[in-house]
Amino acid sequence: ILNVEQSPQSLHVQEGDSTNFTCxxxxxxxxxxxxxRWETAKSPEALFVMTLNGDEKKKGRISATLNTKEGYSYxxxxxxxxxxxxxxxxxxxxxxxxxxxxxxxxxKLSVKP
Amino acid sequence: xxxxxxxxRYQVTQFGKPVTLSCSQTLNHNVMYWxxxxxxxxxxxLFHYYDKDFNNEADTPDNFQSRxxxxxxxxxxxxxxxxxxxxxxxxATSRDxxxxxxYTFGSGTRLTVV
Numbered sequence: 001i002l003n004v005e006q007s008p009q010s011l012h013v014q015e016g017d018s019t020n021f022t023c024x025x026x027x028x029x030x031x032x033x034x035x036x037r038w039e040t041a042k043s044p045e046a047l048f049v050m051t052l053n054g055d056e057k058k059k060g061r062i063s064a065t066l067n068t069k070e071g072y073s074y075x076x077x078x079x080x081x082x083x084x085x086x087x088x089x090x091x092x093x094x095x096x097x098x099x100x101x102x103x104x105x106x107x108k109l110s111v112k113p
Numbered sequence: 114x115x116x117x118x119x120x121x122r123y124q125v126t127q128f129g130k131p132v133t134l135s136c137s138q139t140l141n142h143n144v145m146y147w148x149x150x151x152x153x154x155x156x157x158x159l160f161h162y163y164d165k166d167f168n169n170e171a172d173t174p175d176n177f178q179s180r181x182x183x184x185x186x187x188x189x190x191x192x193x194x195x196x197x198x199x200x201x202x203x204x205a206t207s208r209d210x211x212x213x214x215x216y217t218f219g220s221g222t223r224l225t226v227v
Binding site: 004041043095101 | 116117122146148153154155156157158161203205211212215216217218219220221
């Protein structure tokens with residue numbers, strides 16, 4: 001059974017702090033890793049799709065890295081803002097014949113002004 | 114804007130009373146998915162349609178059914194909701210079966226069973 005783990009489960013930081021979360025996954029049968037930001041009452045918003053070992057992607061103050069050999073990805077937020085408060089989900093697409101996503105439980109980030 | 118729309122946002126149903134959740138998309142994507150997320154759990158795939166081809170996950174209870182009458186719409190039917198079916202239900206789409214272009218999600222329907 002494929003399992004995706006995220007840590008920490010929740011995180012409380014002050015505005016301006018930088019923070020990072022971890023997503024770990026089985027390194028076999030890897031096709032792609034997705035990061036989503038999910039704000040309350042909104043749709044999960046795609047942040048990154050990462051496919052290659054060593055990938056680094058950046059979107060504003062948010063960046064992510066990928067290590068497919070050891071099976072982990074880091075998401076970094078530089079200078080957290082209150083609007084960054086959300087649940088951050090990672091999901092593994094293991095490349096089966098159908099592109100089903102295996103999700104982690106998410107990291108819930110709260111940024112205090 | 115092209116999007117995935119779920120209705121209603123909140124649904125309250127009685128124990129044992131059939132309920133239907135709806136999802137529509139304007140992306141013309143081939144694949145539509147239904148995920149269930151219970152409190153503090155990871156979203157879990159229930160089933161998906163590739164066009165009209167229905168694919169059920171092995172551990173999805175028989176109580177859950179789905180219909181896709183056309184490309185744009187997909188419904189989740191819960192025949193006899195139990196208290197354990199209270200959850201957030203997310204609909205998603207992808208252009209192809211491998212999610213090559215990524216996935217687009219609706220904002221979910223939160224189901225309460227009373």
